[in-house]
Amino acid sequence: MELLIGRIAEKKILSEALASSSLELLAVFGRRRVGKTFLIRSVFRKQLIFELSGVHDANASEQLLNFSKAIADALGSGLTPAAPILKKRKAVIFLD
Ligand SMILES: Nc1ncnc2c1ncn2[C@@H]1O[C@H](COP(=O)(O)OP(=O)(O)O)[C@@H](O)[C@H]1O
Ligand SMILES: [Mg+2]
Structure with a gap:
């Protein structure tokens, strides 16, 4: 990268959100191409356990279908037991 x-x-x-002992919700906003996705992927590279990008120009039901497929794939590849992961280390879910 x-x-x-x-x-x-x-x-x-x-980094402060990552170090926090609580669950944290971060909203990153700004114009296109200013580096939001790049920033999140760079800083949370080691902690990202799930990432979903919205589909450009898709309607709500297409977005939901995309979301459910991504969740199903993630569960199939071993994301399921989130609690044990979180007991060991901080994990990041990125909805882009
Ligand atoms: N801080 C940065 N350092 C180096 N390259 C950057 C930085 N921010 C953005 N870029 C470059 O600009 C591109 C577009 O940024 P991106 O994260 O896709 O923007 P956004 O998600 O805000 O639309 C990235 O792929 C990267 O090549
Ligand atoms: Mg982006």
Whole structure:
């Protein structure tokens, strides 16, 4: 993966959320192509256990179908026991 340039303040916020002993919900927003996806993937590379990207120009039922397929795939590949994973380390779910 390419090197993440700058984003010092944003990296601090994301790292603090990762270090938190609570569950955290982060919303990252901004114009297209400013680096939101790249930032999340770079900072949480080791902790990402599930990532879902919305489908461009799809309607609500297509989005839901895409979501349910991605969840089913993830469960099939061993994501199921989230609790044991979380007892060992922090995990990140990324809805893009
Ligand atoms: N901080 C950064 N350092 C290096 N490259 C970056 C950075 N932010 C964005 N980029 C580059 O710009 C591209 C587009 O960013 P992306 O994360 O897809 O934007 P967004 O998700 O906001 O639409 C990335 O694939 C990456 O090549
Ligand atoms: Mg993006």
